[in-house]
Amino acid sequence: MKMSERLSDYSLQKKIVQGRNGGLQKVGLIGAGGLGQEIIRSITRQGIEVVFIDKSEELIVQIMESIGRQLDETINKWGITGSEKRAILSRIQGSTDFNDIRECDLIIETIHRKGRGTSLLDRKEVFKKLESIIDTKTVIASNNATLMISDLASALSHPERAVGLNFITPVSKVGIVEVIRGLDTNDESFDFAIRFIKMLDKRPITLNESLGNISTRLIVTLINEACEILMEGVASINCIDDTMKLGYGLQLGPFELADRVGLDKVQKWMDNLYFEYGEQKFKPSPILKRMVRANHLGRKVGMGFYKYEHHKIVSQAITTTDYI
């Protein structure tokens, strides 16, 4: 076989040539923290490649190991097979060099900031940097719950390609992703993002931008009100959670949910929403703030509204009287 022979030589229509034609084969992801890793798994499981960018080589090795462990857990739960794991891992490439995402068909920014304050400035910087590297038409998506995509897009000279996404954890089990249209987002970019979410076998929930989207606005008010009920000494954590689970069919009660998300993150969502809307319902409950200060951040540290051993609830961590 001669090297000069190419598949495109056999195209019936000359318009089918090598290169990008709306195909989606490779996604770039900036910042592979916990949520970023979950997104990487969901994308690569569908046969799409991912190049992720993070801060150091050391971190990249850790991230790859962490993804490997998560896949092992899925195997142990019969979700995938060993060969599927190998195929998934082979589609993931980590790098510290932004130039490695030049060829990607879509970029998702999933950076996160530790501690208080918003990550807006960091994210804007990333957006600017991306624009200097990638094609003018490549869609840039930001995954976040409480930032406005138009704010981020304002850093771009082509703001029409910016789309907001909001993946909810655990990504592999949640069947929806919010797809958010900013002020400048054009139809092409928005439709591309919708198609991408469908490729992940999830239902895209399309919405116009509004801080907190649908999911975060509703869930933080539920958690906040649950804290109020607890603080008033009306009922215990267990009773409140069970009421919502057994009474309304929620999979997790508000406290279990808050613990799973991380109380620091919940508080940050509330701060951002309160700052934007100025409404009391978004103002973080004093209980929540006290627990964040004490580093009782939820399941990830083994202590939140519940106590955890090996990520499983063993008991309520606080009783109502502790806080009255």
Next chain:
Amino acid sequence: MNIIVINCGSSSIKYQLFDMTKNEVIAKGQVDKIGLHGSYIKHERKDGDKVRLEGEIVDHQIGIEYMLGILISKKRGSIKSFDEIHAVGHRVVHGGEKFQSSALIDESVMAGIKDCVDLAPLHNPPNLKGIYAMQSLLPNVPQVATFDTAFHQTMPDYTYMYAIPYSLYAKYGIRRYGFHGSSHRFVSNRAAKILNTYLKKLKLITCHLGNGASITAIKDGGSMDTSMGMTPVEGLIMGTRTGDLDLGVLTYLMSKEEIGVQAANTLINKHSGMVGITGVSSDMREIEKAAFEENNERAGLGLKMYHYRIKKYIGAYMAAMGGADAIVFTGGIGENACDSREEICKGLEFAGVEFDIEKNEATRGTEAIISKENSPVKVMVIPTNEELVIAEDTARIIEEIK
């Protein structure tokens, strides 16, 4: 008359171009990894010319365009223009209760195939994609659909019904449909020819043993029972599928392991069967190697289970039909694994099976009778050819409409 046969999977297209006048394959190949990284097309012409070309193949339509492009190209091609393609035959996995035989594709047939998507959500959609692509690229060429389930539509109700509330059958069409229909049909017709009699006069047990496996009881010229059910997971133990399983085990496991429907599906379809039992592989050759050369006990256990399950079905089908005239082996394992054939037939002398060990050992991938000369029940090996069934059905239907 030239007929192209297309078999579209979720990310692949297998194709063969038949010259029906000369009864030969002019060209064949496979498009693979459609929509994924590293997609390619592998093409082979009857003179042995082979090529593998990588490039971006984003969907089935583009894959088929390249395939046609290669077929009419000067360098690799076999035909000069599309006028030399007289019909297209498509493999369609699920035809539900609507299709008893292959059908000329028109709007109502398309609607019928779409109605069956619920029954085969992984298979029928890519089959439909292939049909759409061909319709748009060769709009004037007649197309025919051949269904994996069609051959088994002769099953009587008492063999295809499940003992669940009848209302669920009425509501969702939950019943046994069976698969590998084209293969069982092909080898049963061949068997009748080899035995020099009419299929209608024979009672046959056909064992399609490949990565997926099913066994069919054929009486009065049609399928009267088959081991696969509404989905391909029922029946024999397969490479990665459980085959028959106590339903209670599944609900128990879902509760104990705290898994949902999706993981349960993966468990019974991908983690189970030979790979689950042996922990070695889903590939029979590797399992046999582990069992015989490395004395791997679980590999040995897996093989015993595999053979026993088939033997049990043969016995059951003999009882169901009142005996059998022949047992036919086909599929990758059925055609090649002489050890398996021997183990399966061992101990069936009481039922009239006089197995010829020497003939068996001499037979790999070729047509042969591997029972003794005067064995009341013949044991046969017949390599299957599902593509040929599709091509022949297509040719017949095209002739009829002319």
